[in-house]
Amino acid sequence: MVGTEKTSHIQTDLGPHGLDFQKCCKESGVLLVMKCRKENNKMKECLTHWYRNPEFVNKCTEEYLEERSEYRRTGIKKRDKLMKI
16 A cells, blocks of 8 residues: 555555546546546545555655755755666
């Protein structure tokens, strides 16, 4: 599940509910609003669970503060540093 992995993965790893919603949207085109309600609701429930989890929120906060501190020290953004590697 999302909370057990490094928190930055939440941006790219949508988990099973997010992938179901993404697939439904691609298949439904302009009708996605009507056809993908069930998948969207499941994804929102999952996200709400993690946003309300104090341990996960603290982990995200710590990761953000660490990245911000590194940027202030070096002047190099994390994504720029990753691109150079």
